[in-house]
Amino acid sequence: xxSLWRWGTPCLLVIVIAAMGQQHGAQSRKPASAAPxxxxxxxxxxDIAPIVFQxxxxxxxxxxxxxxxxxxxxxxxxxxxxIAVVTHDRIMPPWLPEPGKFPxxxxxxxxxxxxxxxxxxxxxxxxxxxxAELPARPHFVQGWQLGQxxxxxxxxxxxxxxxxxxxxYWNFIFRVPIDSTRWVKAVEIRPGDRRLVHHANxxxxxxxSARRMEKEPGAGFGGMEIKVVSEVFDPDSHFLFWKPGxxxxxxxxxxxxxxxxxTDLVLNTHLQPSGKPEVIQPSLGLHFTDKPAxxxxxxxxxxxxxxxxxxxxxxxxxxxxxxxxxxDVDLLAIYPHxxxxxxxxxxxxxxxNGAKEALIHIPHWNLNWQxxxxxxxxxxxxxxxxxxxxxxxxxxEDNIANPNSPPIRxxxxxxxxxxxxxxxxxxxxxxxxxxxxxxxxxxxxxxxRHNVEKNPADFxxxxxxxxxxxxxxxxxxxxxxxxxxxxxxxxxxxVNNALGGVMLARGELDEAIPHLEAALKTQPDYFDxxxxxxxxxxxxxxxxxxxxxxxxxxxxxPEDADAEANLGSALAETxxxxxxxxxxxxxxxxxxxxxxxRENLQQxxx
Amino acid sequence: xxxxxxxCGVLLSLIAAMIFAVLDPGSLCAQTAFDLEGRPTxxxxxxxxxxxxxxxxxxxxxxxxxxxxxxQKLSAEYAGRVAFWLVYPDKAETATSIRKYLQxxxxxxPALRDPQRALVKSSHAEITPEVAVFEQKHExxxxxxxxxxxxxxxxxxxxxxxxxxxxxxxxxLSGRRPAVASAAAVGCYISDxx
Numbered sequence: 001x002x003s004l005w006r007w008g009t010p011c012l013l014v015i016v017i018a019a020m021g022q023q024h025g026a027q028s029r030k031p032a033s034a035a036p037x038x039x040x041x042x043x044x045x046x047d048i049a050p051i052v053f054q055x056x057x058x059x060x061x062x063x064x065x066x067x068x069x070x071x072x073x074x075x076x077x078x079x080x081x082x083i084a085v086v087t088h089d090r091i092m093p094p095w096l097p098e099p100g101k102f103p104x105x106x107x108x109x110x111x112x113x114x115x116x117x118x119x120x121x122x123x124x125x126x127x128x129x130x131x132a133e134l135p136a137r138p139h140f141v142q143g144w145q146l147g148q149x150x151x152x153x154x155x156x157x158x159x160x161x162x163x164x165x166x167x168x169y170w171n172f173i174f175r176v177p178i179d180s181t182r183w184v185k186a187v188e189i190r191p192g193d194r195r196l197v198h199h200a201n202x203x204x205x206x207x208x209s210a211r212r213m214e215k216e217p218g219a220g221f222g223g224m225e226i227k228v229v230s231e232v233f234d235p236d237s238h239f240l241f242w243k244p245g246x247x248x249x250x251x252x253x254x255x256x257x258x259x260x261x262x263t264d265l266v267l268n269t270h271l272q273p274s275g276k277p278e279v280i281q282p283s284l285g286l287h288f289t290d291k292p293a294x295x296x297x298x299x300x301x302x303x304x305x306x307x308x309x310x311x312x313x314x315x316x317x318x319x320x321x322x323x324x325x326x327x328d329v330d331l332l333a334i335y336p337h338x339x340x341x342x343x344x345x346x347x348x349x350x351x352x353n354g355a356k357e358a359l360i361h362i363p364h365w366n367l368n369w370q371x372x373x374x375x376x377x378x379x380x381x382x383x384x385x386x387x388x389x390x391x392x393x394x395x396x397e398d399n400i401a402n403p404n405s406p407p408i409r410x411x412x413x414x415x416x417x418x419x420x421x422x423x424x425x426x427x428x429x430x431x432x433x434x435x436x437x438x439x440x441x442x443x444x445x446x447x448x449r450h451n452v453e454k455n456p457a458d459f460x461x462x463x464x465x466x467x468x469x470x471x472x473x474x475x476x477x478x479x480x481x482x483x484x485x486x487x488x489x490x491x492x493x494x495v496n497n498a499l500g501g502v503m504l505a506r507g508e509l510d511e512a513i514p515h516l517e518a519a520l521k522t523q524p525d526y527f528d529x530x531x532x533x534x535x536x537x538x539x540x541x542x543x544x545x546x547x548x549x550x551x552x553x554x555x556x557x558p559e560d561a562d563a564e565a566n567l568g569s570a571l572a573e574t575x576x577x578x579x580x581x582x583x584x585x586x587x588x589x590x591x592x593x594x595x596x597x598r599e600n601l602q603q604x605x606x
Numbered sequence: 607x608x609x610x611x612x613x614c615g616v617l618l619s620l621i622a623a624m625i626f627a628v629l630d631p632g633s634l635c636a637q638t639a640f641d642l643e644g645r646p647t648x649x650x651x652x653x654x655x656x657x658x659x660x661x662x663x664x665x666x667x668x669x670x671x672x673x674x675x676x677x678q679k680l681s682a683e684y685a686g687r688v689a690f691w692l693v694y695p696d697k698a699e700t701a702t703s704i705r706k707y708l709q710x711x712x713x714x715x716p717a718l719r720d721p722q723r724a725l726v727k728s729s730h731a732e733i734t735p736e737v738a739v740f741e742q743k744h745e746x747x748x749x750x751x752x753x754x755x756x757x758x759x760x761x762x763x764x765x766x767x768x769x770x771x772x773x774x775x776x777x778x779l780s781g782r783r784p785a786v787a788s789a790a791a792v793g794c795y796i797s798d799x800x
Contacts, residue, residue: 067668078666078696081795082759091760126798163712164675166764195668275674276711340764368760400757403764 042121043129044073051114052076053138055093056083058245061140065194065244071137073128080126084119094244094369096362104373106247145248146188149285151177153265156218158281161196164273166403169224169416173210174265174284183256185289186249189242191269192280198270198368200282202240204257205264224339225414226268237299239333239426240265241372249374250287254294259286272368295428297332298440300447302347302389302423305412306455310341310395310419312407317341317393319421321454325385326446327439329427330378334360336391337422340367340401341410344392347423352384359387359425367401378428389423444468452481459488463495475502493523500532504539512536527556531563534570543573554583561591569600577604637724639693642701647718649725650744653689657778658740659771661715661752662693662731665707667794669756670735674711676752677735680772681715688775690715695734696799697721726796733791739774739784748774748784751791758792 042048052070060066060075069075076083086092093108110118121127155172162168191197203210203226213221238257251257267282304321311317336345342365349357360373381387395407403417404410410419429439448465455461466481479502485495496519503512513536519529534549550567557563568583581604587597638646650658661677663670681690692715694704704717720726729738730749739748753766774784 067671068666077800078798079794080798082798086759089758091758094760164672273672273675274668275671366760400761400763405763405765405767 041124041127041129042117043127043133044076044121045129045131045134047117047129048076048121049073050135051110051118053135055108055110055114057138058140059093059194063194065197067195073134077126077128080122084122087115087118090115096364096366096369096371097373098358098361098363100358100361102357102359102379103376105376106245106374108245144188144190144285146186146250146285146287149188150288151286152283153177153286154283155192155220155267155281157220158192158279159220159269159271161271161278161280162273163276167198167416168222168271168273170220170222170269170271170280171210171213171226172220172267172269172282173205173214173218174267176259176263176265176286178259178263179261181258181260183289183292184259184286185251185253185256185291186287187240187257187265188248188285188287189240189246189267190283190285191242191267192282193278194244196271196274196278196280197282198243198272199370200242200267200269202284203266203268204238204240204259205266206260206262208262208264210264210266223414224268224270224416225420226266227414237297237426239299239335239372239374239424241335243369243371253289253291255297256289256291256293258293270368296440297426297428298443300387300425300427300443302387302425304389304421304454305419306458308393308410308412308419308421310393310410312404312409313396315394315396315398316343317395319391319393320388321421321423322386322388323447323450325381325383325387326442327432328383328430329381329443330430331359331375331381331425331427332378333372333374333426335370335372335424335426336360336362336365336389337370337420337424338365338367338391338393339416339419340403341393341395341399341419342367342391343394343399346390347425348388348390349379349381350386350388352382372424381427387425389421391421391423393419441468441472445472452484457488459485459492459495462488463498466495466498470498470502470505475506478502479506491518491522493519493526493529496522497526497529497532500529500536504532504536509536509540513540525556527553527560527563530556531560531566534563534566538566538570538573543570546570547574547576559590561587561594561597564590565594565597565600568597572600572604580604637722637727639718639720639722639725642704642717642719644701649689649691649716649718650740655742657684657688657742657775658744659688659690659775660693660725660729660731660738660740661690662695662720662726662729662734662736662738662796664694664696664734664794664799665699665703666696667734669759669793671711672762673735673752673755674713676755678711678713678715680752680775684775687779692717693720693725693731694718695720695723695726695731695796698800723796730788732796733793734796735793736791737771739771739778741778747778748787750786750789754789756792 056070060068060070062069068079087110095108097104153174153176159170187202189200189202191200210226265284269282271280302321302323304319307319334347336347338345345362345365347359349359395402395410397407412419429443432439445468448468451458451461452465462481462485466478466485469478469481482495482499482502486499489495496515500512500516500519503515513533516529516533516536519526530549530553534546534553537549538546547567547570550563550570553563554567564583564587568580568587571583572580581601584597584601587594638648641647649660692713694717699719708717729746731738735752736750737752738746741747748770750770752771754763754768755766756762770786770789777784
């Protein structure tokens with residue numbers, strides 16, 4: 001009986017291993033036990049512990065994302081076959097990209113030899129070995145990984161995650177309590193219970209735009225994809241991302257994130273029910289630096305959501321977008337994003353010298369393990385490089401992540417059940433020689449033009465290009481783009497205000513006023529439109545009407561020195577000197593260096 | 607009870623050293639599961655003439671944990687007609703840790719410890735979570751996954767599309783054999799446990 005067992009084992013093993021190679025994901029092939037056949041036996045203490053301590057324990061320890069600890073022989077033995085399967089199938093450690101020409105920082109990838117060793121250990125009975133050979137237990141920093149932050153922000157209200165049901169996407173808004181501009185070199189994200197949070201993303205909301213989504217202040221709001229309104233030209237574009245195992249990233253000197261008074265940080269989380277109700281209350285640790293940003297990375301977005309109209313059953317639905325770099329850049333990090341139907345995600349670079357390189361290739365997309373990938377070394381991409389996003393989607397029954405059974409037609413959109421085709425690249429444009437302009441403006445304009453060409457019926461594409469051209473001072477072309485946007489949405493307050501603003505700048509007051517009035521008809525509490533209309537009326541000499549507009553503006557935003565100063569000026573023009581004085585003083589209280597308010601006040605006092 | 611278990615253990619280890627290939631340990635000392643008070647308990651004997659479902663679970667198995675609401679809901683749907691038991695095959699789980707777990711996960715089911723793997727063997731259980739369905743006469747008619755929610759580790763469907771446990775219970779209730787007698791489960795291997 002014993003000899004039969006021994007003869008039988010090697011055959012069984014061959015079959016088992018072959019099956020593992022063929023079936024992806026199926027679980028019909030747990031490793032079989034085997035007696036050692038003369039060669040050195042693989043032991044936990046000598047062979048396996050070094051792998052587990054380095055690759056698994058950082059997450060698989062109390063308080064971290066791993067659902068069970070892997071710190072001792074007993075811990076690992078209790079999941080030995082499971083570990084053999086998940087490492088073999090490269091489910092663990094969770095790392096989606098294939099190895100490529102441009103390696104990523106903090107790669108969580110086992111070597112083929114390490115995987116084979118784990119399998120052999122389990123086949124040989126998962127023995128402990130000589131305790132004297134056990135390496136030292138890994139040392140982990142407790143608490144904040146970068147030390148005590150300068151400010152710790154905690155979500156005002158927790159989110160209660162139900163025991164079961166679909167994955168949930170919840171957004172927490174953190175109001176940053178600073179009085180003046182600060183520079184942030186690192187944001188450490190503590191997403192609450194790490195076992196439940198699949199990933200978390202911080203968005204910088206400079207316009208308090210996300211607050212409108214909250215039912216009550218501090219409550220947070222649901223939604224997988226959120227959009228924050230940004231300035232026309234935001235020079236600080238940073239990825240602030242957390243996934244299990246993330247080491248908080250500290251930006252080098254000169255690349256800090258700018259935080260102004262009134263800036264909100266919005267934490268977008270992906271939560272997975274655990275089987276029992278859970279309380280999620282994340283916090284953020286901000287680490288400041290006194291070194292302001294001197295170089296400014298930008299986020300480039302390739303996307304093609306309008307082409308996402310995937311018929312049910314389609315197994316290889318292809319969506320692409322290509323963008324030609326108008327300037328030299330260093331590529332710092334990359335973030336591919338699709339939802340549940342994503343299958344094979346690639347970003348390619350075709351260089352001007354004819355070379356083609358994969359910037360990233362994820363052959364088996366899994367939304368649950370999405371991440372921002374930072375390159376070990378910046379990847380130089382010269383002007384003329386064509387960056388292509390090439391995403392393949394599977395809307396068949398074969399895609400087990402498909403949220404619809406049977407499959408249904410799926411289109412692009414923001415809900416989890418819609419699909420997305422986004423590729424974000426964080427790039428550092430190379431400086432132009434002095435006097436030749438800002439490469440970031442060139443890049444943003446090219447991107448905005450690309451979006452208009454791709455989606456001529458897209459309101460935002462025209463609006464953004466218009467805003468870009470206006471910022472550059474090209475008022476004529478800006479007007480053209482704004483008018484194209486207006487054709488798509490004639491009542492839109494933002495574009496009417498923008499057109500009014502451009503007309504005002506061009507001195508075409510009669511054209512400006514109807515657009516500003518239209519903006520206020522759609523959105524009566526629109527500060528910018530009241531302010532612009534006040535200026536337009538004042539320029540026409542209609543100071544009484546201008547006073548009304550500036551009064552409305554300061555009611556909406558009592559903290560704006562310009563509006564206070566202009567209100568003072570308009571009041572002075574109508575002879576209401578006492579009130580004028582009060583508003584100049586208010587402007588100076590908000591901004592003691594407000595030159596116009598100071599000069600006018602002095603004139604009044606003479 | 608403790609004394610009795612201790613004796614079995616000692617006998618087994620002595621004999622196993624000499625004649626392990628010949629004797630089936632089960633014939634030497636009847637194996638049993640225990641309730642949380644430590645009393646030997648045979649769930650089938652407790653439910654004469656009723657369909658019995660054993661659900662093999664672990665407190666440290668995430669897939670097993672995520673199934674808690676499904677298991678609780680199914681057991682509530684069949685309350686009075688089908689006897690559900692949670693079975694913990696891990697020797698290291700204590701009555702205290704199991705009680706806390708039942709409370710955390712909102713379980714209202716009786717729980718058994720199965721350190722000798724008596725129920726694991728009679729149910730052919732290999733994975734947590736996995737179920738065994740015994741019909742009214744206590745013949746095993748289905749064992750395996752609860753449904754096909756998980757295709758593999760880290761590969762859950764949006765929602766399961768087949769419901770093997772529910773189907774097996776329905777069949778047993780109407781006196782039929784389930785169409786599927788077993789289906790491989792996804793989760794943690796019982797054989798990894800001591």
